Amino acid sequence: MISEIGVQTRGQGLYEFTNLFRSEIRLTGDGLVTLFVRHTSCSLLIQENADPDVVRDLKAFFHCLVPPADDPSMHYLRHVAEGPDDMPAHIKAAMLPVSLNVPVRDGQLMLGTWQGLYLFEHRTAPHQRRIAIHFSRDAAAP
Amino acid sequence: MISEIGVQTRGQGLYEFTNLFRSEIRLTGDGLVTLFVRHTSCSLLIQENADPDVVRDLKAFFHCLVPPADDPSMHYLRHVAEGPDDMPAHIKAAMLPVSLNVPVRDGQLMLGTWQGLYLFEHRTAPHQRRIAIHFSRDAAAP
Amino acid sequence: MISEIGVQTRGQGLYEFTNLFRSEIRLTGDGLVTLFVRHTSCSLLIQENADPDVVRDLKAFFHCLVPPADDPSMHYLRHVAEGPDDMPAHIKAAMLPVSLNVPVRDGQLMLGTWQGLYLFEHRTAPHQRRIAIHFSRDAAAP
Numbered sequence: 001m002i003s004e005i006g007v008q009t010r011g012q013g014l015y016e017f018t019n020l021f022r023s024e025i026r027l028t029g030d031g032l033v034t035l036f037v038r039h040t041s042c043s044l045l046i047q048e049n050a051d052p053d054v055v056r057d058l059k060a061f062f063h064c065l066v067p068p069a070d071d072p073s074m075h076y077l078r079h080v081a082e083g084p085d086d087m088p089a090h091i092k093a094a095m096l097p098v099s100l101n102v103p104v105r106d107g108q109l110m111l112g113t114w115q116g117l118y119l120f121e122h123r124t125a126p127h128q129r130r131i132a133i134h135f136s137r138d139a140a141a142p
Numbered sequence: 143m144i145s146e147i148g149v150q151t152r153g154q155g156l157y158e159f160t161n162l163f164r165s166e167i168r169l170t171g172d173g174l175v176t177l178f179v180r181h182t183s184c185s186l187l188i189q190e191n192a193d194p195d196v197v198r199d200l201k202a203f204f205h206c207l208v209p210p211a212d213d214p215s216m217h218y219l220r221h222v223a224e225g226p227d228d229m230p231a232h233i234k235a236a237m238l239p240v241s242l243n244v245p246v247r248d249g250q251l252m253l254g255t256w257q258g259l260y261l262f263e264h265r266t267a268p269h270q271r272r273i274a275i276h277f278s279r280d281a282a283a284p
Numbered sequence: 285m286i287s288e289i290g291v292q293t294r295g296q297g298l299y300e301f302t303n304l305f306r307s308e309i310r311l312t313g314d315g316l317v318t319l320f321v322r323h324t325s326c327s328l329l330i331q332e333n334a335d336p337d338v339v340r341d342l343k344a345f346f347h348c349l350v351p352p353a354d355d356p357s358m359h360y361l362r363h364v365a366e367g368p369d370d371m372p373a374h375i376k377a378a379m380l381p382v383s384l385n386v387p388v389r390d391g392q393l394m395l396g397t398w399q400g401l402y403l404f405e406h407r408t409a410p411h412q413r414r415i416a417i418h419f420s421r422d423a424a425a426p
Binding site: 172173187188189190193198199200202203204206207237238239242243244245247252253254256278280 | 324383414416
Binding site for chain 1: 219236276
């Protein structure tokens with residue numbers, strides 16, 4: 001079963017969509033959910049959703065690791081015509097997941113206690129991001 | 143089919159569980175295994191299991207790339223109440239896989255010659271880590 | 285359904301195999317494709333395939349982030365007997381995907397407009413890389 005959900009972003013940062021997923025995607029039985037983001041300048045992430053400082057620090061770390069193209073340390077970049085945030089966005093999209101799997105038991109995502117689903121936006125402008133969702137339900141035990 | 147295996151860790155580093163997987167998870171036919179770690183401060187990894195220096199060097203590299211929160215270069219972190227190893231653990235857990243797939247043929251994981259399954263522990267204290275395993279067996283050819 | 289495709293590399297860099305995949309792997313209906321690379325010194329990647337500068341810049345960034353073992357900043361590495369490019373290759377293979385999923389609709393990979401499939405070679409010598417492909421076709425709706 002294939003579905004698609006959309007996440008609207010408003011600049012760089014992590015947007016949790018665990019609740020959106022649960023409200024839009026109906027799961028039954030056991031199986032496997034696969035998420036796939038159809039873009040090359042944002043990422044999927046499963047991360048702690050208890051303390052908001054965690055996602056703030058994640059954003060800060062990756063901004064330090066991959067600074068904007070107009071930072072002197074990034075002088076060697078050539079793909080700069082789409083703005084100083086574009087090539088760093090592709091780099092972060094290479095380092096962080098484009099696809100993720102979560103097993104499903106009795107119709108529930110088997111996320112750990114503190115795990116939430118996030119869209120990590122790497123561009124500064126707002127974007128409507130599309131995530132393809134595949135659910136493979138296991139055949140009932142004989 | 144969903145199972146779960148546990149890996150006991152004793153501080154930061156890579157713990158191979160290829161043999162544990164083979165002894166606990168019974169695979170038959172062709173299909174796909176998916177592994178999912180239900181935590182936000184450790185990772186799954188498929189890496190070389192021939193020379194122990196490889197996993198030692200991997201641990202050393204990621205320690206340099208993401209030093210503890212009390213390192214001056216990490217002064218901007220705010221999520222520090224759970225210890226200097228906690229936020230770096232979340233960062234490494236973002237950069238390294240939370241889920242992995244391995245195709246299965248004739249009941250065997252299609253790992254390459256030098257590939258092994260690892261749990262990469264990012265916390266300094268011992269932890270009991272739980273890995274959810276999903277196996278989807280292909281329908282027999284008609 | 286399990287298949288395998290080979291990608292011949294000629295030194296470090298990204299090799300697109302989207303067209304090779306489409307010509308060798310026959311997909312029908314809806315389902316999920318999983319790719320798995322059977323090596324520990326190269327990676328799979330889904331990235332922009334419009335501007336060739338993007339893949340050039342990706343290669344340059346990861347070369348800066350993980351320099352060769354004979355770079356002074358990497359003095360702590362011990363696994364150096366297989367050449368200065370070998371341990372950095374394992375590190376990049378840890379940071380970048382060993383497995384990837386792409387949902388399939390009506391026999392087509394659900395890649396976004398600018399997404400292409402790449403093999404990212406981290407070694408300097410030419411290699412023949414093998415990618416295992418699993419396709420799970422959804423049962424037809426009742």
